[in-house]
Amino acid sequence: MVRNELMAGLNPAYGYPEKFHPQAAEFFMNYTLEKELGCPNEKISNLLPPKDRICRFCSLKYPSVTFRKDAHIYSEFLGNKYLLSDFECDNCNLRFGTYEDHFSKFLGIARTMLSVKGKEKIPKFKSPGGKVVIESDLGEGNQTIIHAKRAITSDETFVFDAETKTTKINFTKHPYIPVKAYKALLKMALSCIDEKELWAYKMAFEYLKNGKHDKEWIGMAHVYRYAMPYTFCYLKPCGFLYRKRNPFNPAYTHVFVLNALNSIYQFVVPFHASDLQYANKKPGLILPWAPPLFGSPYPFSINTIRQMQLDFSSADTVRNDKESLTFSGSDDSYEIARIIDKRTGQIREEAFDGSKIIGIDFLRQPYDPKDHGPTDPSTLS
Numbered sequence: 001m002v003r004n005e006l007m008a009g010l011n012p013a014y015g016y017p018e019k020f021h022p023q024a025a026e027f028f029m030n031y032t033l034e035k036e037l038g039c040p041n042e043k044i045s046n047l048l049p050p051k052d053r054i055c056r057f058c059s060l061k062y063p064s065v066t067f068r069k070d071a072h073i074y075s076e077f078l079g080n081k082y083l084l085s086d087f088e089c090d091n092c093n094l095r096f097g098t099y100e101d102h103f104s105k106f107l108g109i110a111r112t113m114l115s116v117k118g119k120e121k122i123p124k125f126k127s128p129g130g131k132v133v134i135e136s137d138l139g140e141g142n143q144t145i146i147h148a149k150r151a152i153t154s155d156e157t158f159v160f161d162a163e164t165k166t167t168k169i170n171f172t173k174h175p176y177i178p179v180k181a182y183k184a185l186l187k188m189a190l191s192c193i194d195e196k197e198l199w200a201y202k203m204a205f206e207y208l209k210n211g212k213h214d215k216e217w218i219g220m221a222h223v224y225r226y227a228m229p230y231t232f233c234y235l236k237p238c239g240f241l242y243r244k245r246n247p248f249n250p251a252y253t254h255v256f257v258l259n260a261l262n263s264i265y266q267f268v269v270p271f272h273a274s275d276l277q278y279a280n281k282k283p284g285l286i287l288p289w290a291p292p293l294f295g296s297p298y299p300f301s302i303n304t305i306r307q308m309q310l311d312f313s314s315a316d317t318v319r320n321d322k323e324s325l326t327f328s329g330s331d332d333s334y335e336i337a338r339i340i341d342k343r344t345g346q347i348r349e350e351a352f353d354g355s356k357i358i359g360i361d362f363l364r365q366p367y368d369p370k371d372h373g374p375t376d377p378s379t380l381s
């Protein structure tokens with residue numbers, strides 16, 4: 001991994017794969033780290049008592065609004081247990097819960113595959129109509145077994161390719177509204193903005209409040225994403241708020257980067273008062289990609305990192321968003337099937353026939369207990 005001299009403000013343990021050097025140079029030339037906010041390992045105790053709180057999202061104070069619920073800065077289902085805020089009222093918390101629900105549906109099977117616990121347990125993924133069910137089972141000794149089952153064997157949910165020795169599981173995500181999923185991300189970014197600069201984001205808070213402006217204030221809901229294979233996971237989310245170095249540079253003031261699960265999301269924090277002058281001007285602003293940062297060497301090939309640009313502008317429900325999961329099996333597993341007789345425990349062999357298979361189990365090694373630094377990019381293998 002490498003670093004460049006412009007990264008001086010970042011944790012010295014962080015680096016990026018060499019392949020991303022040109023974009024890192026461009027990004028850090030324009031932006032510098034303003035704040036890194038990771039999740040603590042235990043409850044934080046310096047929060048204001050509820051009666052002294054003001055909600056930054058609706059500007060209401062106690063007692064016009066209540067602050068009874070734990071308000072998580074990053075969604076709890078991403079693995080954030082203890083990073084809480086004292087500036088989100090129960091009403092806003094409830095509304096953000098619906099945004100998170102859309103974001104979670106957009107994520108599909110990620111949380112199950114990566115065995116990241118939400119409030120209580122690792123979620124089970126059940127595709128619409130129950131066609132495919134994926135479960136993560138924490139067994140003894142921290143072994144994890146992922147079970148995939150399908151309802152009928154005659155469909156295209158499991159595809160076995162004997163030639164490439166790969167298996168593909170095809171499934172459909174639950175319907176979600178992109179702009180609502182985006183607002184879950186935006187809320188996390190706005191929670192990281194310094195209190196003294198909140199005034200500049202008045203429009204962003206207005207936009208987050210409801211769907212009133214979803215069809216007119218468009219164009220900024222674009223998110224860059226790096227997706228790592230499911231053998232990798234940030235056990236806890238971590239956010240990086242970057243600020244443009246030169247205030248006169250025609251670029252957005254803040255860029256937010258969130259490392260969560262097996263992905264990195266990057267987007268501009270929209271509607272800063274001093275950025276509005278760039279709105280509707282052509283050519284549009286170009287946002288350089290921040291390089292993917294890791295706290296320790298990663299256990300996968302760089303070529304498996306996928307880079308994609310997501311457009312979350314639409315306020316219409318996305319249905320039939322398809323995803324697939326591909327993995328390879330052992331050399332002879334596509335020729336010979338070993339069948340265990342559950343009654344006698346005996347194993348018999350017969351010719352492999354994919355059309356008879358209703359379930360697949362994969363075994364995953366335990367997490368590496370080694371500390372990988374504040375962003376916790378822990379590994380699975």
Ligand SMILES: [Zn+2]
Nearest residue numbers: 055058089092
């Ligand atoms: Zn509020």
